[in-house]
Amino acid sequence: xxxxxxxxxxxxxxxxxxxxxxxxxxxxxxxxxxxxxxxxxxxxxxxxxxxxxxxxxxxxxxxxxxxxxxxxxxxxxxxxxxxxxxxxxxxxxxxxxxxxxxxxxxxxxxxxxxxxxxxxxxxxxxxxxxxxxxxxxxxxxxxxxxxxxxxxxxxxxxxxxxxxxxxxxxxxxxxxxxxxxxxxxxxxxxxxxxxxxxxxxxxxxxxxxxxxxxxxxxxxxxxxxxxxxxxxxxxxxxxxxxxxxxxxxxxxxxxxxxxxxxxxxxxxxxxxxxxxxxxxxxxxx
Numbered sequence: 001x002x003x004x005x006x007x008x009x010x011x012x013x014x015x016x017x018x019x020x021x022x023x024x025x026x027x028x029x030x031x032x033x034x035x036x037x038x039x040x041x042x043x044x045x046x047x048x049x050x051x052x053x054x055x056x057x058x059x060x061x062x063x064x065x066x067x068x069x070x071x072x073x074x075x076x077x078x079x080x081x082x083x084x085x086x087x088x089x090x091x092x093x094x095x096x097x098x099x100x101x102x103x104x105x106x107x108x109x110x111x112x113x114x115x116x117x118x119x120x121x122x123x124x125x126x127x128x129x130x131x132x133x134x135x136x137x138x139x140x141x142x143x144x145x146x147x148x149x150x151x152x153x154x155x156x157x158x159x160x161x162x163x164x165x166x167x168x169x170x171x172x173x174x175x176x177x178x179x180x181x182x183x184x185x186x187x188x189x190x191x192x193x194x195x196x197x198x199x200x201x202x203x204x205x206x207x208x209x210x211x212x213x214x215x216x217x218x219x220x221x222x223x224x225x226x227x228x229x230x231x232x233x234x235x236x237x238x239x240x241x242x243x244x245x246x247x248x249x250x251x252x253x254x255x256x257x258x259x260x261x262x263x264x265x266x267x268x269x270x271x272x273x274x275x276x277x278x279x280x281x282x283x284x285x
Contacts, residue, residue: 027091032214033284036276038090039077043147046077046088049276050153056270057226059101059137059172061185061234062257066103066137068269073097076149077278082156089146096145096168100136100175107133107178110255116247127178138173142191155275158198158225161208166196166227166269174237179248183240185258194232194267202230202263218280227269234260 029036039049052074058067074097075090089095107128112121143150152167170193171186186192198206209225236258241248252258 027281027285029281029284031284032219033276033281035274036075036281038075038092038094039276039278039281040088040091040147041077041278041282042091043077043079043088045079046278047079047081049077049278049281050087050273051075051276052271052273054269054271057268058266059139060266061172062260062264064103064256066101069101070099071271072099072139074273076151078153083154085153085155087149087151087153089144089149089151091146093146095149095151096139096141098138098140098173100138103135103137103174106135106176107255110251113251113254120244120247124178132177135174135176135179138175139168140171140173142169142171142186142188152195158222158227159208159211161198161206163197163199164195165198165206168194168196170194172234174240174252179240179252180242182242183237183248183252185234185237187238190235192232192234194229196227196229196267196269198225198227201228202266204228204230204266204268216280218277220275222273222275225270225273229267230265231262232265232267233262234258234265 027037027039027041029039035051036049040046054068054072054074056068058065060066074095076088076095078085078087080086110128112124116124150169152164154163154165157163158165169191171184171191174183174185175181198208200206206228207224207226209222212221212223213219237249237252237256239245240252
């Protein structure tokens with residue numbers, strides 16, 4: 001009886017371990033489809049897998065311009081076509097990589113305002129003098145990042161340079177030791193809506209880029225595309241400085257000139273997007 005119980009428990013344990021490892025595993029496409037490893041193929045209705053590398057461009061809030069110095073990855077999949085597209089997030093939930101970009105100048109030459117309490121002025125200025133000036137800005141998605149998302153994607157608009165090609169509900173995360181880890185422009189409940197286009201938008205002009213295909217026409221590569229937005233609104237920063245946010249928020253907003261109206265902000269995304277036929281991606285596993 002003891003042997004039967006112990007053997008049965010062992011079998012159950014091994015079964016559970018195998019099941020959990022299987023459920024937690026990402027996809028495993030091979031060869032020319034390897035970049036689609038996080039395509040949400042578990043969604044049976046998926047028709048296309050998406051993998052985009054954004055390696056150039058910038059975000060500008062008023063006069064503060066942050067270049068995209070480190071590649072940002074957008075990945076997932078969709079069903080439908082034309083204007084009727086539903087976008088699903090990456091299998092592992094990392095739909096838009098959280099890639100910190102250095103803010104040129106950071107907090108250099110910023111001093112504590114005179115209206116702050118003396119102890120807070122001393123603390124802030126001491127931190128600045130000790131070299132705590134670098135600031136990073138990270139574009140993060142709001143809303144669901146897995147399963148059906150709030151991302152708008154239209155390959156038709158991208159190709160024919162009209163309307164919104166890529167719509168991202170987002171927030172900008174500012175970080176350094178003084179600002180803390182909860183300093184944001186935009187929130188989950190009130191995101192910055194970034195509607196990118198390949199047509200002219202304000203002072204910016206986008207480009208559809210060049211389309212190429214593999215031999216089987218199961219992968220479409222769009223290189224040299226330029227998505228622009230010169231019409232988004234940037235709200236005030238909130239949550240900066242942790243318990244000192246009452247003092248730090250106004251300082252950040254003063255330095256960046258927040259909030260800013262449409263037409264005073266701009267964003268440009270440049271890179272390469274690949275679209276893989278979901279059925280071919282799955283067959284390559």
